[in-house]
Amino acid sequence: MTWADTLLLLPELIAATGASILLIVPVLGGRARGHMAKWAMLALMAVTALAVIGSTYAVAGVQQTPTFRAMFAVDAFSVFFKLLFVVVIALVTLLSEDFLSEERYSTWEYYSLLAFALCGMMFMASGVSLITIYIGLELLALSSYILAGYYKNHEESTEAAMKYFILGTVSSAILLYGISLIYGVCGSMRLSTIAAALSTMLSNDALMFGIMLLAAGLCFKIAAVPFHVWTPDVYVGAPTPISAFLSTGSKAAAFAVFARVFYVAFPAFHLDWSNVLAAIAALSMIVGNLAAITQTNVKRMLAYSSISHAGYSLLGIIAMNEMGLRGILIYTMVYVFANLGIWATILMLRRHAYAGESVEDFRGLHKRAPFAAFSMVVFLLSLGGIPPTAGFIGKYFLFAAAVQAGFGWLAIVAVVMSAVSMFYYLRLVVAMYLEEGSGAETIYSPSLRFVTALSLTVTLVVGFIPELPIRQVIESSSHLVGRVVQR
Amino acid sequence: MPGIPTNYFLILSAILFTIGVCGVLTRRNGITIFMSIELMVNAVNLTFVAYARQFHSLHGLIFVFFVMAIAAAEAAVGLAIFIALYHHRDTIDVDEANLMHW
Numbered sequence: 198m199t200w201a202d203t204l205l206l207l208p209e210l211i212a213a214t215g216a217s218i219l220l221i222v223p224v225l226g227g228r229a230r231g232h233m234a235k236w237a238m239l240a241l242m243a244v245t246a247l248a249v250i251g252s253t254y255a256v257a258g259v260q261q262t263p264t265f266r267a268m269f270a271v272d273a274f275s276v277f278f279k280l281l282f283v284v285v286i287a288l289v290t291l292l293s294e295d296f297l298s299e300e301r302y303s304t305w306e307y308y309s310l311l312a313f314a315l316c317g318m319m320f321m322a323s324g325v326s327l328i329t330i331y332i333g334l335e336l337l338a339l340s341s342y343i344l345a346g347y348y349k350n351h352e353e354s355t356e357a358a359m360k361y362f363i364l365g366t367v368s369s370a371i372l373l374y375g376i377s378l379i380y381g382v383c384g385s386m387r388l389s390t391i392a393a394a395l396s397t398m399l400s401n402d403a404l405m406f407g408i409m410l411l412a413a414g415l416c417f418k419i420a421a422v423p424f425h426v427w428t429p430d431v432y433v434g435a436p437t438p439i440s441a442f443l444s445t446g447s448k449a450a451a452f453a454v455f456a457r458v459f460y461v462a463f464p465a466f467h468l469d470w471s472n473v474l475a476a477i478a479a480l481s482m483i484v485g486n487l488a489a490i491t492q493t494n495v496k497r498m499l500a501y502s503s504i505s506h507a508g509y510s511l512l513g514i515i516a517m518n519e520m521g522l523r524g525i526l527i528y529t530m531v532y533v534f535a536n537l538g539i540w541a542t543i544l545m546l547r548r549h550a551y552a553g554e555s556v557e558d559f560r561g562l563h564k565r566a567p568f569a570a571f572s573m574v575v576f577l578l579s580l581g582g583i584p585p586t587a588g589f590i591g592k593y594f595l596f597a598a599a600v601q602a603g604f605g606w607l608a609i610v611a612v613v614m615s616a617v618s619m620f621y622y623l624r625l626v627v628a629m630y631l632e633e634g635s636g637a638e639t640i641y642s643p644s645l646r647f648v649t650a651l652s653l654t655v656t657l658v659v660g661f662i663p664e665l666p667i668r669q670v671i672e673s674s675s676h677l678v679g680r681v682v683q684r
Numbered sequence: 685m686p687g688i689p690t691n692y693f694l695i696l697s698a699i700l701f702t703i704g705v706c707g708v709l710t711r712r713n714g715i716t717i718f719m720s721i722e723l724m725v726n727a728v729n730l731t732f733v734a735y736a737r738q739f740h741s742l743h744g745l746i747f748v749f750f751v752m753a754i755a756a757a758e759a760a761v762g763l764a765i766f767i768a769l770y771h772h773r774d775t776i777d778v779d780e781a782n783l784m785h786w
Contacts, residue, residue, distance in 0.1 A: 328743075328747055328750065331750075332750060332754065335754045335757075335758075339754075339757055339758065339761050342761050342762075342765065343761060343764075346765050346768060349768045349771075352772045352773070355765065355768045355769050355772055356769070358765045358768070359714070359765050359766070359769050359778070362761065362762055362765050363708075363714075363717055363718075363721075363778070366718075366721045366758055366762070367705075367708055367721055367724070369758075370701075370704070370721055370724035370725050370728065371724075373725065373728045373751065374701060374724070374727075374728045374731070377728050377731040377732050377735070377744075378731070380732065380735055380743070380744060380747075381694075381731065381734075381735040381738075384735075384739050384741070385743070386743060386747070
């Protein structure tokens with residue numbers, strides 16, 4: 198470990214240090230100044246973002262520099278995801294503001310846990326060894342369990358935390374068992390060494406079992422069927438900004454890991470695992486979308502919709518080609534921003550801690566808040582994959598990748614299910630524009646306005662000028678794909 | 685290698701892991717479920733140690749220390765959640781947790 202290595206770790210070090218400082222501020226007498234926590238958190242996010250960008254200069258000109266004995270890498274792929282995570286956490290901070298002050302819970306600890314979660318997510322994006330990846334994942338998971346139960350006076354929140362905790366720890370144990378079997382077969386936990394060992398190996402039971410257990414653990418994190426049962430309950434019970442975080446940041450981090458592990462370590466056995474993942478993807482799309490149709494609670498509907506989106510994104514991993522990797526990166530970004538915008542609108546409609554939930558609350562929204570209603574339509578269209586929005590670009594990449602890789606039937610399922618999803622997305626649009634009614638009152642604070650505006654900008658810019666972000670994404674994914682092509 | 689073959693350890697850890705999974709699926713008390721999860725994690729630790737012994741490598745052994753530390757942190761968080769749950773309804777039976785449809 199050299200000085201340069203430490204510089205590469207700077208974003209994670211800053212996030213961890215910042216989180217620790219946020220944690221001790223209330224002990225030092227900052228509890229009274231709860232409103233300052235938001236600004237401290239936003240400043241921390243700005244510094245972290247600068248450090249992420251700065252760390253790229255440390256590796257400028259080098260395609261990939263694994264450091265710390267090939268356990269941690271700063272490359273375009275990880276930088277792309279880290280910047281996305283920082284933006285997500287900053288936006289979740291803005292979403293949390295009114296919610297926290299209304300409910301009179303401590304703010305410093307809340308933001309501290311978010312910063313720890315960010316640290317874990319960044320380690321997940323940079324991890325090139327199963328050890329680093331597992332520890333990053335657990336840091337994120339442990340912070341998420343506490344955040345899901347943060348409203349400890351609300352029974353729903355505690356119950357959500359309990360369910361999330363039990364199922365989450367079981368899935369971590371399963372993932373860990375997978376890692377141990379892969380270690381046993383390959384003799385190493387570094388992704389590149391695993392890939393090298395596998396390229397000279399015939400398929401064997403222990404290895405396939407290990408890969409399947411690892412995939413099962415990761416499928417829990419991205420909420421794919423049949424590991425999805427926790428999702429609706431946790432999204433409904435957890436504090437709304439945390440539901441927003443779980444459905445965006447936490448999922449994006451899991452996808453970063455999923456993509457990196459399967460693209461780098463397991464290309465040799467693509468034929469063996471791709472069919473299993475294809476079944477999981479098809480089930481997620483079908484179950485997620487069909488279950489969403491029957492929901493009357495908007496949060497529950499979003500939970501099932503997020504299950505179906507996990508299915509779409511899995512196409513990129515199954516396809517295992519250049520197009521697929523680009524699809525994952527671009528779709529993750531597109532999905533994250535559309536979802537954050539929708540959660541911002543839900544937060545705007547709350548009456549008490551848990552309002553803004555039923556479809557009726559959205560009635561006649563275009564009269565009370567025209568901008569929010571309009572942007573909501575754009576986000577819903579983006580999730581549905583309708584052309585002038587960003588969602589279309591993301592889905593185009595994913596579906597094309599699946600066809601290219603010979604999974605035409607899966608692409609057909611995906612297209613049909615996207616059409617089905619428009620049914621329940623449009624139900625909200627109808628409620629907002631065509632149905633008369635008082636609905637819920639709206640509290641549209643500047644922070645929520647900002648989140649909506651930023652998400653809207655990203656969704657429209659990616660939709661109308663796709664070349665701009667796509668070039669970034671191509672550059673970002675090239676080195677991982679390079680390996681696939683080599684093999 | 686002299687002594688007990690690695691396979692014996694692997695079979696033992698597979699059995700322990702299965703017992704843990706059965707415990708999670710059949711028990712209804714939160715603490716018992718959590719104990720079963722700990723059993724699963726420790727079964728995995730046994731696998732790591734067995735492989736590390738076979739490879740004469742330190743990686744597996746070191747990972748076990750990390751896993752233990754994480755399991756301890758998990759226990760802290762889990763028990764806190766169960767205490768919060770107990771405050772609400774004087775039981776930690778997971779079947780009673782049905783405010784939202786499961």
